[in-house]
Amino acid sequence: MTMPKEARPLRVLHLTDPHLMANASGQLLGVNTRDSLAAVIDEVLASHGQPDLILATGDLAQDSSEQAYRVFGERLSVFQCGSAWSPGNHDDAVILNRVASEFDAMHRRIVRGGWQFILLDSSVPGRVYGELAASELEFLEQVLSEYPDMPALVSLHHHPVDIGCDWLENIGLKNRESFWQVIERFPQVKVVLWGHIHQEQNLVRKGVRLLSTPSTCIQFTTGSAKFSVEPLAPGYRWFEFDADGSFTTRVRRAVNFSFELDQSSTGY
Secondary structure: OOOOOOOOOEEEEEEOOOOEOOOOOOEEOOEEHHHHHHHHHHHHHHHOOOOOEEEEEOOOEOOOOHHHHHHHHHHHHHOOOEEEEEOOOOOOHHHHHHHHHHOOOOOOEEEEOOEEEEEOOOOOOOOOOEOOOHHHHHHHHHHHHHOOOOOEEEEOOOOOOOOOOHHHHOOOEOOHHHHHHHHOOOOOEEEEEEOOOOOOEEEEEOOEEEEEOOOOOOEEOOOOOOOOEEOOOOEEEEEEEOOOOOEEEEEEEOOOOOOOOOOOOOOO
């Protein structure tokens, strides 16, 4: 008797903080952000192949330009799957969403592979810190209520927990208590995922995996009290999700990408 072949895991690529610019030669602390994104995409294809879904969690543009968002969408065309974009503090959410609609990347809730993926907008116009509006918290509660037995991943741009960097603590999610009050009501939430901090974190809070992903350009120094960058290669996070609620994940970096980082900067 031939046993039925088990369905393979759902493959999800997380990209964050590319900081693209309208100018093709635009740099962030000495790093050409288009080139670094290209190197990351090449690494994805070489190391993992095609994903089934891409989550992009903010600071897609450094200059909030329509051209930068269009470049991002065009760069993702090498992947044979859809993507979903959410804004960060450097983004103009209106412009981002307008361009995202052209690339069918405005989905805020995706149900695939036995999982629910939820993208929240934590951006606050004109501010570096994040906050979830009442409407965002209501949306989160609504979509989690609709699939109480389905494992879920919730993503946003700003970090909702302390991550051990003093200078980043005041520019994380301001109303994190309200966020966690919702999350704690829904035990099917397995993962909370974010960008913003340009570094890898892998934490656990009350059984929920808390994950951040390196930027596709520059990296902030882990554990630093003041603004600091370190010459780590740009990276991404890869997930494989099983319908039973289990998953695997790893961060990988484009280590062959050559760059000269301005480590003397006190900000950007």
